[in-house]
Amino acid sequence: MGPKMEDATMTYRVEDVSASTLPVLYAPRPKPPIGFLLHTTDGKDSLAWLQGGSARAGKPASADFLITKLGKIIRVVPRGTHSYHAGVCRWRGRIETGNLVSTLLVGIEVENADSQGEEPNEEQHRAVAALLLVGASKYAWSPLCGFGHYGLAHPMGRRSDPHAWDWGYLAWLMAHAKDSLRLIGDAAF
Numbered sequence: 001m002g003p004k005m006e007d008a009t010m011t012y013r014v015e016d017v018s019a020s021t022l023p024v025l026y027a028p029r030p031k032p033p034i035g036f037l038l039h040t041t042d043g044k045d046s047l048a049w050l051q052g053g054s055a056r057a058g059k060p061a062s063a064d065f066l067i068t069k070l071g072k073i074i075r076v077v078p079r080g081t082h083s084y085h086a087g088v089c090r091w092r093g094r095i096e097t098g099n100l101v102s103t104l105l106v107g108i109e110v111e112n113a114d115s116q117g118e119e120p121n122e123e124q125h126r127a128v129a130a131l132l133l134v135g136a137s138k139y140a141w142s143p144l145c146g147f148g149h150y151g152l153a154h155p156m157g158r159r160s161d162p163h164a165w166d167w168g169y170l171a172w173l174m175a176h177a178k179d180s181l182r183l184i185g186d187a188a189f
Ligand SMILES: [Zn+2]
Pocket: 038, 039, 040, 085, 149, 159, 161, 162
């Protein structure tokens, strides 16, 4: 992934569509999140699935945010709630069969057709970096806690996403782009 940070400040927008997301897909977040869990959708036009299609298909799951292929940031569930995005996870020496991990970590879905060999693009990496910088400021994340779904999902191998995510590039963007990535629109968190 070739960095192109000679660009001027990049601005990312947040669109809040949570009013039209099925309430069965989220619940009040009991405590502020401590970091994030990253996913890829393995599909296109993922918003409809995250807003209710998953529940209608009998597999209710969603995300707090969706990053589109154009790098637009969509808030899927209402502020102050958490989506059900993690499922059963290994977490700090325990198997968490409830929703603890979904409440602790902000769920970010990156739209990507994993099975077709698609890879998350530069705009999507930048959008995630911008979103996380805002979250880090809002919640005083120090250190920032962040995982890929494959790293926590139980049993091991249950999930393989996020597919082809460039963690190094994300870290580089966050380390070097604090003043060059901006987030506007509805307050993200
Ligand atoms: Zn996932």
